[in-house]
Amino acid sequence: MAMVTVAATTSVRMQPERHRPGGHLRLLAAAVMAFSAAAAAAQQVRIDPHVQTRLTWTDNAAAASRDIGSGWIAEVSPGVSIARDGGRVSGRMDLSxxxxxxSADSDRNASYLAMRGRGQIEAVEDLLFVDVDASISRDNPSLFGGRSRDDYLSASRSNQVRSxxxxxxxQLRFGDTAGVLSYxxxxxxxxxxxNDQRLGQWSASLGNATAFGVFGWGVNYQRSDTAYGGSGSPDVTQEVARATLFINVTPQFRLRAIGGREENDYAVRRGERGTIVGGxxxxxxxxxxxxxxxxxxxIFGRGHDLRINHRRARSAWELGWSRDISSSLQNLASIYDDPVFRLFYEALAASEPDPVERERLTRELLQTLGYGSGGLRDSVVSTSYFVDRRLRAGFSLIGARNVLSFSFTRSDRERLGTVSFINALDDFSQYERVRERSAAVTFNHRLSPNSSLNVSASRSHASGRGGGDAETRRTLYSLGxxxxxxxxxxxGLSYRRQISRGSSEFTENALSATFGMRF
Incomplete structure (x- = not known):
């Protein structure tokens, strides 16, 4: 919910905390141990050690346009899943x-820790909460080169991203007035x-949407400091303050009048500031x-946010349209916020009530549509901030034994400011504007209580402009x-065919057999 400022933004600049190399990794390890310890102490916790194996034959092991060579790729991945729903400790974490x-090239052998998790701890009942999320993945970070984002054969060390x-x-309450103070x-x-990137963000909000019956009020302030260590990129700051007047027309319909101020130095070093007016x-x-x-x-033009969600017993529909400042730190926060993830996760609730197993099935379906193991399909991994204009739509139709899902995304991202280095894996270090369109359809049919068939097809078109030009079209088919x-x-047994044209030219056919065991 958008809310706006009654006071001008603060002009005092605080130097963001510099982080030492490796410090974030120690914090990551501490977060993992803290979540595991909290989960182990909680009741009804579920801990599942597991081993996943995969044997893949591919006719293009290097995903190259030349020197194409076939080969076998074997994977053995031991791991553990920890999950708990409800209570004062809740969340999920998967380590493998x-x-x-x-078999064709030992230089492509890899061994690394993959992780994804999200949890919440209610430290003080109804007062103090702590949210934690973390991920480690080696999905291809670029939209223009290499394998597709979902590819389980993408394991190059240069692709590794940790967050x-x-x-x-x-969470405070004063009668009917609610407030939140967070860092x-x-x-x-x-x-x-x-480059290494650190975000520190203070947020404070206070409001009562029905304080005077028909009218209500709300105020919100947010300050974000982003530091890049010793990379040479300048540290940046953003401050946004808003005040909102609520008009409760009916119990189901409410209007909002928004006003405030904002300031940031993302685009120019001297900073930009201006008023916010909206509704x-x-x-x-x-x-x-x-x-x-x-x-x-x-200050960057017209911003907007429209969200429509509709659920029925046998269907789920979502539509979103937005334009705002964004960054990789925000987009890679968690796949759990992705609307397509929620569509599939909720669509499978009737056939798979176990939340852990349902999440696993959801991730398998998402991978067939181009989602990587670490997060969202169309995320850009970059140190730059950008204006993100995005249209997203999706629906799922649920039958007694079938689930049919469709998703469409169109994004137009424009970099703010300049860059101090060129990195082949950072799309915004090479292009000022990155556009992408993608569509995907998947069909899941339960053959029996123990077996299911998955069919999917997806197509994407990415283009980069400004400072250079690039264009990549990808098509992916899979049957499993x-x-x-x-x-x-x-x-499981699956067949996949992917075709890439443009800046990245290759075609691949792959056949995989999988076997998994939980202890």
Whole structure:
């Protein structure tokens, strides 16, 4: 919900904290141990040690346009999943040690820790909460070269990206007035894709949407400091303050009048500042339908945010349209916020009530559509801030034994400011503007209580302009069969064909057999 300023933004500049090399990794390890310890102490915690194996034959092991060579790639990945829903400690975490051996080229062998997790700790009942999320992945960070984002054969060390977020928050209540005071610390680093990046963000909000019956009020202030260590990139700051007047037309429909100020130095070093003027609405015609929209005059132009969610017993629909300042630190926070992830996760609820197993099935479906193991399909991994204009739509139709899903995304991202270095894996270090269109459809059919068939197709078109030109078109088809061999074992067989044209030229056919066991 957008809210705006009654006071001018503060002009005092605080130097962002510099982080020492490797410090964020120690914090990442501390977060993992803290979550594991908290989960182990909690009741009804579920801990699943597991081993996943995969044997793949591919006719283009290097994903190259020349010197194409076939080969076998074997993977053995032991790991552990920890999950708990409800109570004062909740969340999920999956750790696995991925080990890949390439029969054609030992230089492509890899062994690394893959991780994804998100949790919440209620430290003081109804008062103090701590949110933690972390991920480690080796998905291809570039939209223009190499394998597709979802490719399980993408394991190059240069692609490795690590992120960590810790966010304590106080939830306050004074009668009918609610307030939140929070601090979010986020770290992002990679082997070669980006410079180390740290975000420290203070947020404070206070409001009562029905304070005077028909009218309500809200105020919000946010300050963000982003530091890049010793990379040579300048540290940047953003401050936004808003005040909102709520007009409750009916119990289901509410209007918002928004005003405030903002300041940042993302585009120019001397900084830019200006007023925020806008409005919005919230409409909840039924418990299954939510519609919210807002538009504001900002220093980067017109910003807007429209979200429509509709649920029925046998279908789920989502539509989103937005334009705002964004960054990789925000986009890579977690896949759990992605609307397509939520569509699939909720669509599978009837057939798979176990949340851990349902998440695993959801991730398998998302990988067939071009989602990587670490996060969102169309995320850009970059140290730059950018104006992100995005349209997203998706729906799922759920039958007794079938799930049909479709998703469409169109994004137009324009870099703010200049860059101090060129990095082949950082798209915004090479191009001022990155556009992408993607569409995907997937069909899941349950053949029996223990077996299911998955069919999917996706197509994407990415282009980069300014400072250079690039264009890549990708098409991906996949067909897979999965089955449960027993209460703790599963197996699968899949075929995949991917075609890449433009800046990255290659075609690949791959056949994979998988076997997994939980202990």
């Amino acid at each position: 040690l991925r080990n890949l051996v390439d 960590l977020g810790i966010a304590p928050r106080l 979010q610390a986020r770290w992002l680093d990679s082997e070669r894709a980006t 919005g609405f919230d409409w909840n015609p039924s418990p299954r339908t939510q519609v919210a929209g807002s538009t504001e005059k900002r 069969l999965t089955t449960s061999l027993g209460p703790q074992t599963s197996a």
